[in-house]
Amino acid sequence: MTNEKTTDQNQRNQSPVWSNGVLVNYLFVSDEKYEAIMSSIAAMNSLSLESAKTLFETTEDIHKDHRNNETRRRPRPDYMHGHFPAAINPLHRAHCVEHLVNMSVWLGHRQETLHLAVNCLDRYLSSVAGSYDLRAPIVIVAVACMAIACKYVENRVSEFGLKEFVRISMNMFTCDDIVRTERVVLRQLNYELAGPTAWSFLERYLTVAELGETRGSLGDMASYVVELSLVSYEMLRYLPSMVAASTVFLTRWILFPGDAPWDAKMEDYTRYQPSDLKECVLELHALYEVSTNGKPDLVAVKKKYDGGKYNGVSSWISPPSIPLNFFSNSYTDHVTT
Structure with missing residues (x-):
């Protein structure tokens, strides 16, 4: 019985705890804390304790399924190269x-x-x-x-x-x-529509990255950045989960340029180290710079996020370059937030 209990707790400590799609707690929890969280989920959703445990486990299983399927249901990143007339580019x-x-x-x-x-x-x-x-x-x-x-x-x-x-x-x-x-x-498409997108990952990653009262600005800026990626054909080179993780990295850096944009919590949950994200983050930042600080030919996304509904985030100026030390894997070892 003791071994079973230890195994169960180890499994919990490797997975986030969710309630209605909202992260309750990501860090290691004791048996007492775990039971209290489950009881809270049960009361919130009028569920039995066992159903509450199934709820958060199922939510995490969906995320794992998305990670497994994102390579299967994605376009070829070079599908336009030499396969369409010049006018279709x-x-x-x-x-x-x-x-x-x-x-x-x-x-x-x-x-x-x-x-x-x-x-x-x-x-x-x-x-x-x-x-x-x-x-x-x-x-x-x-x-x-x-x-x-x-x-x-x-x-x-x-x-x-x-x-x-x-x-x-x-x-x-x-x-x-x-x-x-x-x-x-x-x-x-053989009626297969449920392919994971960067947005489906971003919603989860934003919850993990929640920064208290800054949550609104974090969400608005992240929505803007990830939407810029939709317009760029070159961004198809990256998996949706990587685009989402890189969006969180870039967004946190734009909002808090003096703080580390990545930490052990984000690394554990996304399974991406800072060095994994470097190329994608820099490409997203280039898109952001052209859209926000330059004179872009494509303006629909910028106009959408320039109004009060999204706090005018498309007009927020970012620093011109991201310190390269933020992409060091060792940098997150002591950053736990």
Whole structure:
């Protein structure tokens, strides 16, 4: 019995404790603390104690499943190189993604919906590279992916239906065109839509990185940074979990440039060391610098986060360079926060 109890506690100490998707405690906990947390979860959700324990274990299992599946349901990072006509290129894709960003703002779609739409767009284009039907402009495919994502995430297209999709798209196509393209995309993807996105990881990582009263600014800035990554074709080189972890790293550094942006807690949970994130963080920072401090050609994301709803984070100036010592793996050894 003692050995079983010790094994059970060791397993708990390796996993975060969640309640309704919110991290309750990540650090090592005693048996008494563990039981108190479980009792609190049970009372909060009107569950039995055993069901409460299953709740947080299941939540963590979902995260592990996302990590296992993110390589299986991702587009090829080089799918545009030599496989499409010259007119269909990363800049053309970026304009289509910006159109989806504008649509999500006008129609009030969730962040998860936008990220899934872009994921579907890239996976579809990756799967048809070399055999793309030029009669179907990419913008129609992008809008169809948004309609699919809305149905999957929000159980609706929009409050106003497909007609609003057409109107926002300047009547470049009809509702029938969108429906036909939806069917084509779904068949090509074999109806597999539940691919992990950077947003699905970011929601969890932000909870682990919660910084008390700064939580609102942390979330707004992280949303802005990770949305910039959607527009960039080059960011497809990185796994969604790495983009999410790098987003937290960069966001914490922008908000608190004098503090270490990564610590043992984040490293344990994400399984990424600072050196693993260096290249991705620097690329995200370059995107941030161009969007915030420069004169970008693509402005949809910047405009979205410039208003009061997101605390105007797209206008916040960041220091020009990140100290390289923050990417040293040994730097987190004494940083536990």
